[in-house]
Structures are given as C-alpha cells and as structure tokens.
Amino acid sequence: MSLSIAHLGPTGTYAEAAALTYSQWLTQETGQQSILCSYPSIAQTLEAVANGQASLGVVPIENSLEGSVTMTMDALWRFDNLQIQQALILPIAHALISCASDLALIRAIYSHPQALAQCQGWIDKFLPLAQLVPTNATTEALQHLEQDRTAGAIASQRAAQLYNLPILACPINDYPDNHTRFLVVSLNPSSGGSHTSLAFSVPANIPGALAKLLQIFASRNINLSRIESRPTKRSLGEYLFFIDIEANANDPAIKSAIAELKLHTETLKIFGSYPVLPINSKNQNPTEKDILAQETFE
Ligand SMILES: O=C(O)C(=O)C[C@]1(C(=O)O)C=C[C@@H](O)C=C1
Numbered sequence: 446m447s448l449s450i451a452h453l454g455p456t457g458t459y460a461e462a463a464a465l466t467y468s469q470w471l472t473q474e475t476g477q478q479s480i481l482c483s484y485p486s487i488a489q490t491l492e493a494v495a496n497g498q499a500s501l502g503v504v505p506i507e508n509s510l511e512g513s514v515t516m517t518m519d520a521l522w523r524f525d526n527l528q529i530q531q532a533l534i535l536p537i538a539h540a541l542i543s544c545a546s547d548l549a550l551i552r553a554i555y556s557h558p559q560a561l562a563q564c565q566g567w568i569d570k571f572l573p574l575a576q577l578v579p580t581n582a583t584t585e586a587l588q589h590l591e592q593d594r595t596a597g598a599i600a601s602q603r604a605a606q607l608y609n610l611p612i613l614a615c616p617i618n619d620y621p622d623n624h625t626r627f628l629v630v631s632l633n634p635s636s637g638g639s640h641t642s643l644a645f646s647v648p649a650n651i652p653g654a655l656a657k658l659l660q661i662f663a664s665r666n667i668n669l670s671r672i673e674s675r676p677t678k679r680s681l682g683e684y685l686f687f688i689d690i691e692a693n694a695n696d697p698a699i700k701s702a703i704a705e706l707k708l709h710t711e712t713l714k715i716f717g718s719y720p721v722l723p724i725n726s727k728n729q730n731p732t733e734k735d736i737l738a739q740e741t742f743e
Pocket residue numbers: 453457458459460461505508514537557559560581582583584625
C-alpha cells in the first residue's frame with residue numbers, strides 16, 4: 446500500500462521537491478511507494494498529518510538566510526502529537542518568473558514571504574518600485590502570470606519548467622549559499638537518529654528562568670545546535686523555546702537532562718530523534734515525470 450505524503454502546494458513548491466526527494470529515498474531504501482498530496486498552507490499540511498488524513502508531512506523549518514519558518518514552529522507546538530522522522534536540507538536557487546518582455550515592465554512580485562525576504566537585496570537593486578505581494582507558496586501566482594504581463598513571481602527553476610513560463614533572472618537570492626532544512630513528520634514514534642528536537646514553556650517569566658534550563662544541558666556537556674523562541678500567544682513577553690540537540694534522546698545524558706527538564710518546565714514537548722538525510726545527486730532534483738502520480742487536496 447502507498448503512503449500519502451502531505452506538502453505545501455500548488456505543484457512546483459520547494460516543499461514538493463523536498464517531499465519527492467524523501468519519497469524517492471524511501472523507495473530506494475525500503476521499497477515503500479508513496480503518493481504526494483498538496484495542501485494550501487504549511488499549517489494545513491501539518492493538520493492533515495495530525496488528524497491522520499496523510500501518513501507523513503514534509504515542511505520547511507529553517508532557511509540559512511532568513512532563519513526559522515515560524516508557521517511550522519507554531520503548528521508543531523499546536524499539534525502536539527507530531528514526531529519528526531527525518532530532516533533533509535535542500536539548496537534553494539530562486540528565479541524571477543514572468544511573461545513581461547522586459548524586467549522594467551514588472552509592477553508586482555508575488556511569492557512566499559520567505560522567498561521575498563531571501564531576494565530582498567536583488568529586488569531593491571533591480572525592481573525597487575515593484576509592489577511585493579506575499580502568497581502562501583512560491584507557486585501560488587504562477588497560473589495567473591500569462592494573463593498579467595506586469596506581474597512576476599519568485600519560485601524555483603523547476604516550477605518555471607512545470608508551468609511552462611519564462612525565467613527573466615536566476616539565481617536572484619541575495620547570497621548564493623542558500624539552503625532550507627525540511628522536516629518529515631508523522632504520528633508514529635520517531636525513528637531515532639543523530640538529532641533530537643524539543644520545545645517547552647517556562648512556568649514563570651522571572652530572571653534566570655531560561656538560563657536555569659539551559660544549564661541542565663551545559664552541565665551534562667550536551668551540545669545544542671539551535672535555540673529559537675516563539676511567543677506563547679497568551680501575553681506579551683511570554684515565550685516558548687525550541688531546542689535542537691546533536692544527540693539521540695536514548696543517550697543516558699539526554700535521558701537524564703529531559704527528566705530534569707520535566708521538573709522545571711510548564712509544558713515540555715519532545716518531537717523525537719531523527720537522522721539528517723544526506724542529499725546527493727542520486728536523490729536530489731526530482732524530474733517532471735516524478736510528479737505525475739499526485740493528488741491535490743486544495
Ligand atoms: O513556497 C514554497 O515553495 C515553499 O516550499 C515554502 C518555503 C519556506 O516556507 O521556506 C520553502 C523553501 C524556501 O525557503 C521558500 C519557501
């Protein structure tokens with residue numbers, strides 16, 4: 446039986462490319478076949494996994510230029526039964542796609558806020574007067590570009606190919622070394638691996654509350670690879686903390702740190718331990734043929 450993998454759509458998004466990469470890796474490693482299902486937002490992608498509509502979901506979590514994808518962090522906290530199975534890091538090269546006969550004719554640029562931010566310097570230099578229009582996904586506006594020749598969109602070269610649209614400039618990201626880390630999540634217990642992710646809220650907004658919790662890791666010589674905060678959305682100045690650890694949750698030091706953390710946090714969510722999928726030319730760059738067997742839930 447095929448597994449269903451949810452991702453942000455419409456077709457051609459970077460999240461879809463990550464889902465295809467994972468799906469191909471899964472088939473190579475285990476023989477398991479999967480079918481991709483696109484959803485209109487990252488929150489709806491994770492909701493589909495949380496309510497059992499999809500077996501797995503692939504969502505962006507962090508970009509090397511712009512940092513955290515806050516929508517993913519908020520949804521991970523909200524649907525507390527989700528477990529991370531795998532992380533994968535994809536190179537991101539943005540293209541300006543448009544049917545305009547000249548760059549100077551573009552009046553509006555559509556894209557996901559993460560992509561607009563990753564190209565802000567290029568836009569300021571070449572299209573300083575263009576209106577920036579945020580969309581749910583890089584590919585959301587592509588189907589309208591033929592009708593509006595004063596519009597452009599920032600998406601991947603693969604998206605331009607899929608929609609048969611011209612590329613006016615590429616790459617346009619402000620720094621060439623641009624990567625996004627994606628997470629593969631499901632309701633199953635996580636598979637174990639080199640990295641562990643967790644998040645917590647603190648019982649009181651008092652001096653040293655976070656320092657005390659970080660000391661739990663430092664005193665055990667545990668290396669944290671990332672720490673991020675998000676508002677609790679209960680009151681101004683109250684935060685949740687997301688932490689990535691470079692170790693497996695079954696390591697004795699991590700087990701004892703988590704046990705101590707439980708005593709001092711208000712809510713503690715463990716998203717599990719997982720490996721980081723090495724990307725090579727064999728499991729990167731899904732082809733057009735690969736996206737034939739897809740369902741859309743938009
Ligand atoms: O809109 C898309 O194509 C996405 O897959 C989303 C997303 C993101 O949210 O970070 C993924 C990778 C890029 O960094 C830009 C956009």
